[in-house]
Amino acid sequence: MQSEGVVAIVGGYASAICLATTQAAARYDLPYVVDVGVTDAIVNRGLKNTFRFGPGFGTVTQQAMDNLTKINEAAGKPAKTVMLVHEDGLFGAGLAKLLQAELPKRGFEVLDTLPHPTPARDMTNIALQIKAKNPDILIPSSYYGEFVLLARTMQQQKIKPKAIYAVLNGAASNFRFVKEFPEAAQFVMDCNHWHDPRKPAAEALRKSLEAQGKFWTYNIPMNYSAVLLLADALERAASTDRAKVTEALASSTFADHLMPYGPTKFVNGQNTGAAPVNTQVQGSDIKVIFPAEFSNAKVVFPVPA
Amino acid sequence: MRQERLSLVLSVGLLAGLAVVPLVTAANTVLNFLVFAMILALAAHGWNLLAGYAGQFSFGHAAFFGVGAYGGALLQMRAGINPWVAFLGGIMLAGIVGAVIGALSFRADLRGSYFSLVTLAFAEVLRILVNATPATGGAAGLLIPLDVRFANFQFASRAAFYWIALALVALVTLLMLVIENTRFGAYLTAIRENEDAARALGVDVFAEKIKAMTLSAAITGAAGGLYAQYFLYLDANIGFGPWISIEALVAPIIGGLGTAAGPLVGALALQMLGEMSKTVAGRIPGIDLVLFGLLLVLVIAFMRRGVVGQLQRLAMARGGA
Amino acid sequence: MMFSPEIVMAAVLNGVMTGSVYALIALGLTLVYGVLHIINFAHGAMLTAAMFAVFVGHAVFRIDPYAMIAVVAPLFFALGYALQRWVIGPAAHGSESNVLLVTLGLSIMIENALLAGFRSDTRSIDVPYAFSSLDLGFTFLSVPRLVAFGVSIAVAFLLWLLLARTDAGKAIRAVAKEPTGAELVGIRVEHVFAVTFGLGAACVAVAACLLMPTFYVSPRIGNAFVLVAFTIVVLGGMGSIPGAVLGALFVGVVESLSGLFFNESLAQLGVFLIFILVLLLRPRGLFGAKA
Numbered sequence: 001m002q003s004e005g006v007v008a009i010v011g012g013y014a015s016a017i018c019l020a021t022t023q024a025a026a027r028y029d030l031p032y033v034v035d036v037g038v039t040d041a042i043v044n045r046g047l048k049n050t051f052r053f054g055p056g057f058g059t060v061t062q063q064a065m066d067n068l069t070k071i072n073e074a075a076g077k078p079a080k081t082v083m084l085v086h087e088d089g090l091f092g093a094g095l096a097k098l099l100q101a102e103l104p105k106r107g108f109e110v111l112d113t114l115p116h117p118t119p120a121r122d123m124t125n126i127a128l129q130i131k132a133k134n135p136d137i138l139i140p141s142s143y144y145g146e147f148v149l150l151a152r153t154m155q156q157q158k159i160k161p162k163a164i165y166a167v168l169n170g171a172a173s174n175f176r177f178v179k180e181f182p183e184a185a186q187f188v189m190d191c192n193h194w195h196d197p198r199k200p201a202a203e204a205l206r207k208s209l210e211a212q213g214k215f216w217t218y219n220i221p222m223n224y225s226a227v228l229l230l231a232d233a234l235e236r237a238a239s240t241d242r243a244k245v246t247e248a249l250a251s252s253t254f255a256d257h258l259m260p261y262g263p264t265k266f267v268n269g270q271n272t273g274a275a276p277v278n279t280q281v282q283g284s285d286i287k288v289i290f291p292a293e294f295s296n297a298k299v300v301f302p303v304p305a
Numbered sequence: 306m307r308q309e310r311l312s313l314v315l316s317v318g319l320l321a322g323l324a325v326v327p328l329v330t331a332a333n334t335v336l337n338f339l340v341f342a343m344i345l346a347l348a349a350h351g352w353n354l355l356a357g358y359a360g361q362f363s364f365g366h367a368a369f370f371g372v373g374a375y376g377g378a379l380l381q382m383r384a385g386i387n388p389w390v391a392f393l394g395g396i397m398l399a400g401i402v403g404a405v406i407g408a409l410s411f412r413a414d415l416r417g418s419y420f421s422l423v424t425l426a427f428a429e430v431l432r433i434l435v436n437a438t439p440a441t442g443g444a445a446g447l448l449i450p451l452d453v454r455f456a457n458f459q460f461a462s463r464a465a466f467y468w469i470a471l472a473l474v475a476l477v478t479l480l481m482l483v484i485e486n487t488r489f490g491a492y493l494t495a496i497r498e499n500e501d502a503a504r505a506l507g508v509d510v511f512a513e514k515i516k517a518m519t520l521s522a523a524i525t526g527a528a529g530g531l532y533a534q535y536f537l538y539l540d541a542n543i544g545f546g547p548w549i550s551i552e553a554l555v556a557p558i559i560g561g562l563g564t565a566a567g568p569l570v571g572a573l574a575l576q577m578l579g580e581m582s583k584t585v586a587g588r589i590p591g592i593d594l595v596l597f598g599l600l601l602v603l604v605i606a607f608m609r610r611g612v613v614g615q616l617q618r619l620a621m622a623r624g625g626a
Numbered sequence: 627m628m629f630s631p632e633i634v635m636a637a638v639l640n641g642v643m644t645g646s647v648y649a650l651i652a653l654g655l656t657l658v659y660g661v662l663h664i665i666n667f668a669h670g671a672m673l674t675a676a677m678f679a680v681f682v683g684h685a686v687f688r689i690d691p692y693a694m695i696a697v698v699a700p701l702f703f704a705l706g707y708a709l710q711r712w713v714i715g716p717a718a719h720g721s722e723s724n725v726l727l728v729t730l731g732l733s734i735m736i737e738n739a740l741l742a743g744f745r746s747d748t749r750s751i752d753v754p755y756a757f758s759s760l761d762l763g764f765t766f767l768s769v770p771r772l773v774a775f776g777v778s779i780a781v782a783f784l785l786w787l788l789l790a791r792t793d794a795g796k797a798i799r800a801v802a803k804e805p806t807g808a809e810l811v812g813i814r815v816e817h818v819f820a821v822t823f824g825l826g827a828a829c830v831a832v833a834a835c836l837l838m839p840t841f842y843v844s845p846r847i848g849n850a851f852v853l854v855a856f857t858i859v860v861l862g863g864m865g866s867i868p869g870a871v872l873g874a875l876f877v878g879v880v881e882s883l884s885g886l887f888f889n890e891s892l893a894q895l896g897v898f899l900i901f902i903l904v905l906l907l908r909p910r911g912l913f914g915a916k917a
Contacts, residue, residue: 020538023451027461041445088436088891090444090540116890117433119850124640125885125893128765132633145748145842152840156757157766180752362723364730413906417722418665422856423905429853430898437891551734558727591741591845598734605724605731606717 007240008233008249010035010226022050031233031246035226036193036219038168039090043269051249051266053226054193054259055274057168061098064167064191067278067290068137069106071163075301079136079162082108085126085150086141088115095141095167111135120146127153136162136302144170148177151184162302166190173279173286175215185281187303189289194277195221196260198294205258225257229264232256260294308610309485311617312566316478319569323471327464336463340535342576343470344528348549349556349568350477351525356554357563358490359517360497362417365424366525366553368406368431371544373399373526374533375435378447383440388449388458392530399526400519407518411511416500425550432545446540449533458534470531474569477524481565493517497563525553555601561613570612629886636765637886638879643771645878646778650833651851652858652870653782654826660865661802661822662710664722667729670852671736672827676702676834677843678740684751684838691753691838692773698831706827711820741845750842774836781832782871785825789867798822802865854881857901863911873911 008031011021019041025032026047034042034052038060043052055063072079082103086092096113103110111133114126123146130138138161140147148171151164164187166172172190195202195218205224206216229252234240237248255263261273278290280299287297326339348370356362377395380386386394410423435441453459460466484490492513495503504510529549533539542548552575560571575597582593608615629637651673658666679698683689689697709732718724759766789795800808801818809815858877862869877897885893904911 019446019448020536023448023537026451027453039445041448045448045451047451088444090446093444114889117894119844119847120890121850121854122640122644122882122885124644125637125882125890128633128636128640129629129886132629143748145750145844148748148750149842152756156759156768180750183757356723360723362726364726409906413909415905415909418726419905419909421726422665422860423902426853426898426901426905430895430902433891433895433898437895551730554727554730589742590746591738594738595735595742598731598736598738601731601734602713602717602728605727609719 007031007242008033008230008245010223010230022047025049029242029246031230031242031249033226033230033249035222039094047269049246050269051271052269053229053257053264053271053274054222055276056270057094057098059274060168060191060276061095061102063276064165064278065099065102065106067191068108068165070290071278071299071301074299078302080107080109081111081133081135082137082139083111083130083133083135084113084139084141085130086113086115087118087143087146089118091168092141099139099167108137116142116146118143118146120149123150123153124157126150127157127159130154130161131157131159134161138164140164140166140169140172142170144174144177147171148181148184151177151188152181155184160303160305164188164303166192168192168276172281174217175286178281178284178286179215182284187281187300189278189280189299189301191276191278193218193222193259194279194288195258196294197288197296198260199258202258221258225259228257229254260291308564308613308617309482311620312561312564312613313482315566315613315616316475316482316569319566319573320471320475320478324468327467331464333463336467338576338580340463340467340470342572343467343474344531344535345552345556345576346474346569346572347470347477347531348525348528348553349560349572350474350481351521351523351528352553353557353563353568354481354484354524355517355521357557357567358484358497359493359514360500361514361518362421362554363424363521363550364421364554365426365428365550366521367545367547367550368424368428369399369403369522369525370529370532370549370553371428371431371435371541372402372522373529374539374544375441375447375529376526377530378449378533378539379441382447382449387456388534389456392458392527392534395530395533396523396526399529400523403522403526404515404519406522407515411514411518425547428545428547428550432541435545436541442540444540446538446543447533449537449539451537459537466535470535473527473531477527478565478569485565489513489516528553551597555597557611559600559604559611561611562609564610564613567611567613574612632764634883634886637882639762639765639767641879641882642875643768643775643878644882645875646775647833647836648851648854648858648878649871649874650778650781650829650836652855652862652874653785653867654829655852655855656859656862656865656867656870657785657829658823658826659859660867661798662725662819664714664718664725665729665856666823666826667726668709668733668736669729669826669830669855670848671733671740672702672706672848673830673834673851674740674843674845674848675736676831677838677841677847678744679831680834680838681749681751681843684753685749691751691835695777695832695835698835699828702827702831703824705824707820707824709827710823711816714823715816715819737845737848744845746845748842748844751838753839756839768840770836770839777832777836779871781829782867785829786867794821853901854897857897857904860901860904860909861911866911869911 010033022032026049029049032050036054038057040056040058084096086096169190171177172188173192178185202221209216232254233248233252237244250266253263265272277288279286280289282297288295289297289299352366373395376398377392380391380394381388406427415423436444453461492508496510556571556575557568559574561567579593582596604611655669676698680691680694683694714728717728758769797813797818801815805815858873862873881893884896
């Protein structure tokens with residue numbers, strides 16, 4: 001790529017890919033805007049070329065825990081115990097480790113942590129263990145296929161915790177899941193990337209995609225915004241010189257994106273305004289329930305039996 | 306022309322041609338392509354020694370690629386050993402793991418499909434273990450810190466790295482040509498053709514197979530070590546995933562099973578095919594692999610000794626032999 | 627960690643249910659091995675292809691996955707027959723390693739063609755009975771999984787009947803034992819090989835129909851099952867039908883219990899370790915099948 005006059009890269013998604021490609025790009029001082037990769041090692045390595053537009057694990061977990069505590073308190077603290085289910089790769093295992101440390105600090109007891117491989121042939125065992133321990137809240141961090149399998153098995157075994165509270169889950173804020181398995185998806189909460197529903201450009205993009213019969217996912221506005229961010233930097237750099245573009249990115253205050261982040265500000269490569277939101281499946285829609293400034297629905301918690 | 310002569314001529318010609326590429330172009334796409342082809346060729350050489358010469362078809366050479374890669378990376382990151390030395394350490398570790406797996410499998414007299422299956426299972430066990438063990442970086446994998454210095458086995462120029470990879474391939478090719486003319490090589494051929502007959506003739510089949518497996522694993526381990534130094538990132542799937550077991554096997558078969566030039570020819574062909582299919586079919590995932598699979602079937606059906614075998618036939622037809 | 631007896635019983639039951647589907651997949655593999663003495667490496671890819679066929683049948687033509695058995699079983703029988711007769715057989719030139727490599731090539735092709743066609747998304751189908759269950763008191767038994775159990779056992783029994791009681795079965799057994807001799811008495815060995823391979827393919831096709839109501843499909847999903855199937859076949863003794871069924875139920879239960887008491891990721895490891903140990907210590911299988 002380097003020899004073909006590439007000025008900058010936008011990309012990411014799978015964290016492992018991000019780790020490798022950002023480092024490769026750093027060798028050639030190639031500016032790299034990561035849109036979705038959540039592993040904090042992406043920006044913690046001091047690579048000067050790497051800018052992450054979205055929030056990382058640390059921020060998302062903090063926010064997720066803060067919001068969970070608030071939701072629980074507002075409902076009169078019905079939930080005390082939690083169980084974690086996670087896929088055993090970089091994403092799930094990393095998240096589970098953070099949550100295991102954070103939850104007890106906020107007064108939740110972690111009853112158990114259950115890893116599973118991807119692909120998993122069967123989630124019945126996990127469902128059985130959830131049934132045996134009967135946690136108030138279940139926090140699943142899995143990819144789409146396994147989470148759907150788990151949600152379906154739980155429905156089958158009639159296991160109903162007070163809430164399924166996902167963090168960065170592959171399915172919980174995915175319209176395909178909601179459409180294909182409305183019952184299993186009902187009232188599932190997620191703390192994840194989501195566009196700012198107040199921004200007309202974001203809603204317009206969503207409408208145009210849905211008109212084409214495609215499912216709206218959070219990485220669409222993320223990627224779109226990251227490209228806009230880079231375009232803005234290129235314009236201000238008024239040059240295709242890599243160092244100048246890197247500098248323009250570092251000093252970016254770009255605010256015209258689709259995410260609820262406010263003006264962009266990079267500190268050590270991390271966009272400090274980046275934050276996740278909380279969503280919940282209600283009926284056939286995915287509603288924003290937190291933060292209050294732009295939520296479009298009230299949280300349903302505990303889930304009615 | 307005899308196959309050995311042809312392999313020698315072909316290898317020398319190819320290696321010489323490849324050596325001057327960085328003098329002609331500095332395009333990183335080209336060098337990147339070639340570095341990867343060299344890593345693949347090396348892994349393929351390891352597989353070819355065991356399968357092509359000794360007739361033992363491993364489906365799990367990822368185990369050795371992974372041990373070489375992880376061994377080298379862990380020795381420098383956790384034990385603070387110089388990366389060059391760590392690279393050699395990784396190769397040795399891969400050889401040891403090869404010897405152990407070989408001893409277990411050959412002691413149980415696993416042949417043919419059974420041997421293929423057990424090697425596959427060993428690779429999978431290592432993949433799951435490495436993915437679950439914090440000491441090996443777990444699912445997050447290992448990032449070798451970026452610190453471009455010659456002493457660190459990291460280079461600012463891709464050409465430098467490429468030449469080292471190329472030199473290793475040349476060295477291993479030479480080794481194969483030498484083995485072909487030694488008693489060890491003859492024993493391996495005898496085992497491949499008929500293990501029981503070889504034993505009856507007094508060949509210590511078990512010992513020779515272990516030797517082949519150890520050397521084979523070390524060579525593929527070297528490929529893993531190179532991969533780690535080049536990309537500076539490893540995870541369980543890169544190191545121990547089925548992809549490398551498959552590519553290390555497809556390349557020599559296409560190039561010419563049991564020939565010293567086969568792995569290099571096959572690795573270059575595979576890489577080119579992959580690039581071409583990407584240009585033609587665009588970004589449809591999987592298309593390149595569909596082609597690899599098809600090629601594998603076609604080569605086995607119609608040209609038993611791959612490209613090298615085919616060239617040999619042509620040469621013989623022209624020579625009127 | 628202690629679990630109440632209800633949970634352990636539920637896990638055992640679940641293991642038996644899962645194991646029965648493994649059995650069906652392993653049956654195809656062991657049958658082919660028993661007769662052709664080859665390992666079909668494309669078995670997992672064929673399962674994936676069959677699962678996609680069931681998915682398409684439901685998504686496009688609204689055919690119930692169980693009704694799809696009538697479509698995909700004959701279809702895959704024909705495909706399997708053709709593959710062995712005109713691709714694997716001729717390409718392999720009678721060498722065992724060639725068969726392995728040709729079927730490996732086929733599995734790479736099938737898997738990646740599915741990846742190119744369907745992308746790596748996971749897909750599932752929703753049928754009205756997906757969540758119907760029987761209340762056993764200690765657990766809810768999923769009806770689709772009970773159906774899968776029943777059909778798997780029935781298929782295994784039919785396969786056994788076919789081999790033991792019919793002329794076709796006699797021919798297959800003759801070829802398995804003594805291919806040259808069978809040829810001399812006028813049995814068309816190539817045809818019998820292809821029929822056997824077709825039967826193996828039909829087995830995975832039925833397994834696909836049984837899996838789809840509760841499971842999902844993605845281009846690489848077959849691998850998740852086929853490595854277990856290899857383990858079962860080795861455990862039960864390569865080529866033995868009762869061995870495959872018993873081995874499958876055993877592996878299903880072991881996997882389920884180790885998933886409960888350890889964790890799912892390590893349960894995967896357990897299956898491979900069993901596999902390696904059996905190969906190294908008792909390559910003829912645990913259930914005393916003849917070599």
